[in-house]
Amino acid sequence: MRIVSESIKPFELRNELIDSAAGAYVGFEGWVRNHNDGQEVYHLEYEVYEFLAVKEGEKVISEAKERHPILRADCVHRSGLLEIGECAVWVGVISAHRDEAFAACRYIIDEIKTRLPIWKKEYYSNGDSGWVNCERCATHEQKAAS
Amino acid sequence: MRIVSESIKPFELRNELIDSAAGAYVGFEGWVRNHNDGQEVYHLEYEVYEFLAVKEGEKVISEAKERHPILRADCVHRSGLLEIGECAVWVGVISAHRDEAFAACRYIIDEIKTRLPIWKKEYYSNGDSGWVNCERCATHEQKAAS
Amino acid sequence: MKKKITVRYFAVFREQSGLAQELVTMEADTARDVFHGLKDRHGFGEPIGHCKVAINDELSDWDAIVNDGDTVFLFPPVAGG
Amino acid sequence: MKKKITVRYFAVFREQSGLAQELVTMEADTARDVFHGLKDRHGFGEPIGHCKVAINDELSDWDAIVNDGDTVFLFPPVAGG
Numbered sequence: 376m377r378i379v380s381e382s383i384k385p386f387e388l389r390n391e392l393i394d395s396a397a398g399a400y401v402g403f404e405g406w407v408r409n410h411n412d413g414q415e416v417y418h419l420e421y422e423v424y425e426f427l428a429v430k431e432g433e434k435v436i437s438e439a440k441e442r443h444p445i446l447r448a449d450c451v452h453r454s455g456l457l458e459i460g461e462c463a464v465w466v467g468v469i470s471a472h473r474d475e476a477f478a479a480c481r482y483i484i485d486e487i488k489t490r491l492p493i494w495k496k497e498y499y500s501n502g503d504s505g506w507v508n509c510e511r512c513a514t515h516e517q518k519a520a521s
Numbered sequence: 522m523r524i525v526s527e528s529i530k531p532f533e534l535r536n537e538l539i540d541s542a543a544g545a546y547v548g549f550e551g552w553v554r555n556h557n558d559g560q561e562v563y564h565l566e567y568e569v570y571e572f573l574a575v576k577e578g579e580k581v582i583s584e585a586k587e588r589h590p591i592l593r594a595d596c597v598h599r600s601g602l603l604e605i606g607e608c609a610v611w612v613g614v615i616s617a618h619r620d621e622a623f624a625a626c627r628y629i630i631d632e633i634k635t636r637l638p639i640w641k642k643e644y645y646s647n648g649d650s651g652w653v654n655c656e657r658c659a660t661h662e663q664k665a666a667s
Numbered sequence: 668m669k670k671k672i673t674v675r676y677f678a679v680f681r682e683q684s685g686l687a688q689e690l691v692t693m694e695a696d697t698a699r700d701v702f703h704g705l706k707d708r709h710g711f712g713e714p715i716g717h718c719k720v721a722i723n724d725e726l727s728d729w730d731a732i733v734n735d736g737d738t739v740f741l742f743p744p745v746a747g748g
Numbered sequence: 749m750k751k752k753i754t755v756r757y758f759a760v761f762r763e764q765s766g767l768a769q770e771l772v773t774m775e776a777d778t779a780r781d782v783f784h785g786l787k788d789r790h791g792f793g794e795p796i797g798h799c800k801v802a803i804n805d806e807l808s809d810w811d812a813i814v815n816d817g818d819t820v821f822l823f824p825p826v827a828g829g
Contacts, residue, residue, distance in 0.1 A: 640678035
């Protein structure tokens, strides 16, 4: 588990997993998409409490290995400002057979999204911004006083 | 759907899918592993009837799109002789959210493996070879008359 | 009435028959008849239920009718991926 | 007895409090007491059930005891990935 402030390079990360006993590789990437809940997204920012994010991420990866007979798994998450199309998170898993690789990859991304101290702030085309999942965190900020 | 006789380059294929509406990419790769059913594999060979493999592969991809609201999907399968560690098949799917990308990717690789006219011959370290799934196709060939 | 049928062989069937394709003249109503008419000659050991067939580049089933001039593709058990 | 506690704020809590961290002296048995003792002052609107807490760099729960000198991390709803 790593937190990086520079571009994630999924292919280099995939190459780090290579093992001649592996028959299956499943990779997941979360990309910054241009819309969310009907609003046009301009870019976004991840705030990460790195120490605990790494610790909890390592725990998630260990759990995935206990639940599924995989060979290797890793995860890298971005911090900082990201533009549309950038890779925000990468998860890669290798195993002898594909069942386990799919299941473990899915487990890791699901847990990463809900357990790690990582926060996402979306900046919209209309100038508004808001923290995702933070429905009642007072009002979302608005550039224009409306 | 493509059949290629040269190395599959997963990262180039992944890049062909990029779309700013996509929030999730799931990639599957089948790698030639060094063992199968307890035997040490030396290398393997795929025989492909390309015309029907492409046609049936396109059908599988269309079915995946009908069943799951994804943005784009593609699949490339190797033919010819492959060494340990080489990529035999790549499936890539993008969608707004990860559920559909995982489900569609899984659907495509499962169907590809059972429906396309593709045959795999394994060559073992002890000199034997055999067509995979072909349990009763007479005897597997053996180099030494034993 | 005998029909002229082009038969194409793949993988283990190609190896066992020693042929990539051949032109046969035989009594055959269905694709199943073609398979059974050739399996002993070429020593195909796999049960027909594990195999697939295509007629004129369309995946088909064993009960499909074959016509004079058709090309029949005999597919032993597949193993993609 | 009052305790000296370092509180660290993240994301919307950091913005709402205008602070990355502060040293507070307060009556508090549990992490829950720390949260409730500070939420009105800083205008935190999110229900505690949507939030998480860590004490001294260990993820914890709201009923965990806080001791004098501890660092308490207040985490608004997370959204990785």
